[in-house]
Amino acid sequence: MNIQQIKYAIAVAEVQSFGKAAEKCFITQSTLSTMISRLESELGLQLFDRKKKPITTTKEGKAILQQLKIINKELETLDEVVGDLKGESSGQLNIGVIPTVAPYLLPLFLNDFVQKHPNIKFIISEITTENIIKGLENRTLDIGILSTPLQHNTLIEKPLYNEPFLLFDKTIRRSNKNVKVSEIDCNRLWLLNEGHCLRTQVETICNLHTQRDNNWNLEYKSGTIDTLMKFVRKNHAITLLPYLATLDLSSEDLQHLHPIAAPQPAREISLVVHQHFVKKSILNSIQQSIQEVIKPLLSQQNLKKWLVAPV
Numbered sequence: 247m248n249i250q251q252i253k254y255a256i257a258v259a260e261v262q263s264f265g266k267a268a269e270k271c272f273i274t275q276s277t278l279s280t281m282i283s284r285l286e287s288e289l290g291l292q293l294f295d296r297k298k299k300p301i302t303t304t305k306e307g308k309a310i311l312q313q314l315k316i317i318n319k320e321l322e323t324l325d326e327v328v329g330d331l332k333g334e335s336s337g338q339l340n341i342g343v344i345p346t347v348a349p350y351l352l353p354l355f356l357n358d359f360v361q362k363h364p365n366i367k368f369i370i371s372e373i374t375t376e377n378i379i380k381g382l383e384n385r386t387l388d389i390g391i392l393s394t395p396l397q398h399n400t401l402i403e404k405p406l407y408n409e410p411f412l413l414f415d416k417t418i419r420r421s422n423k424n425v426k427v428s429e430i431d432c433n434r435l436w437l438l439n440e441g442h443c444l445r446t447q448v449e450t451i452c453n454l455h456t457q458r459d460n461n462w463n464l465e466y467k468s469g470t471i472d473t474l475m476k477f478v479r480k481n482h483a484i485t486l487l488p489y490l491a492t493l494d495l496s497s498e499d500l501q502h503l504h505p506i507a508a509p510q511p512a513r514e515i516s517l518v519v520h521q522h523f524v525k526k527s528i529l530n531s532i533q534q535s536i537q538e539v540i541k542p543l544l545s546q547q548n549l550k551k552w553l554v555a556p557v
Contacts, residue, residue, distance in 0.1 A: 249321060251285040252314050254278050255293060259311050262300035319385065327524045338367045339528065342378040343391040346444045346471060347515060350490035351391070354539045359532065366528065375443045375556060382520050389529065390518040393443045393556035402523070403516045404533055407540045408551050410512040411451065412492055413504045414475070415484040424507035427451060434483045439469050443556030444513075448486045450554050451511045475499075488513060489544065509552035 257267035258278075268275040286292055293307035303311060325337075343352065352370065360368055373381070375396075381387030382401055394403045413425050417434055432452050438445040471491050478485050479499075492503055517533055 247285060247288055251281050252318050254281050255285060255311065255314055256318060258294060259303050323524055338369060340369045340387050341389045342371050342373045342381055342387045344375055344443065345372045346442060346488060347391055348372045355535045359535050382518060385520060392518060393513045394516040395555060396557060400521050401518050402521055403518050405514055405516045406533060406536050407544055408512045408514050408553060409489045410510045411486045411488060411506060413506055414478060414487050414502055415504060416478055416482045416502050417484055425504045426507045431484065436474060436478050436483045436485045438474060447513055447554040447556055508550040511554050512551040514553050
């Protein structure tokens with residue numbers, strides 16, 4: 247058994263075709279078929295049922311392929327360890343970012359960072375906390391950028407910054423003094439959809455399960471902060487916003503933006519990786535790049551913080 251045979255078998259299992267697998271592996275179909283036949287002979291087991299179209303994996307083949315995928319992943323990890331030790335970061339990096347962070351954080355550093363690492367292909371996805379955790383667990387994601395702590399045994403968190411929440415209140419014009427959480431009208435508070443950790447945090451901050459009046463006949467659940475803001479403006483409502491989402495507000499909106507009194511509710515944003523993640527140098531580089539651009543922006547937000555858990 248050799249590395250190429252392992253990769254060829256995995257390719258056939260994924261695309262269910264010897265011809266497509268050969269194209270994917272950049273070899274002829276006859277070569278791929280011969281290599282897999284040799285592998286089956288060495289194992290004494292048939293991995294694929296060639297009589298069916300599309301080609302299917304046999305019962306024995308499913309068990310073998312599961313182990314071959316583990317072996318292949320470990321071989322890839324070995325290559326990554328060697329490259330990291332040599333300072334030769336390359337390959338593909340899959341990063342998941344929660345939607346309430348991505349549009350406000352990524353533009354601040356991503357373009358310059360990508361240009362400094364031309365040998366790495368960055369694939370960035372906006373996905374929810376739950377799906378980032380799943381992706382990190384099954385190793386389809388390399389890095390997550392999300393709110394923590396997660397209290398997850400197999401994941402490692404590297405805190406980046408603490409981002410305070412601000413009150414955006416279109417019901418009245420307030421003075422510039424800090425607003426107490428107890429002064430927030432929960433019945434006019436609009437939220438993001440279920441599944442967003444930001445919604446969970448706002449519910450915790452305002453204790454919505456006990457404070458909201460059940461007689462209030464309108465509850466809108468938005469999928470994005472931008473959509474949420476449009477409805478809050480039009481309906482003279484209120485919401486809580488993470489600090490970075492307020493940096494590009496208009497002068498009119500800024501008149502309705504108010505800090506919350508200490509202890510100021512805030513969320514911790516971190517890099518999160520699987521415990522077996524090996525590209526430590528690129529992870530440290532991402533952490534440093536983000537903190538360099540974020541630190542000046544949050545330098546004035548020095549009130550005592552109340553870090554609100556996302557889950």
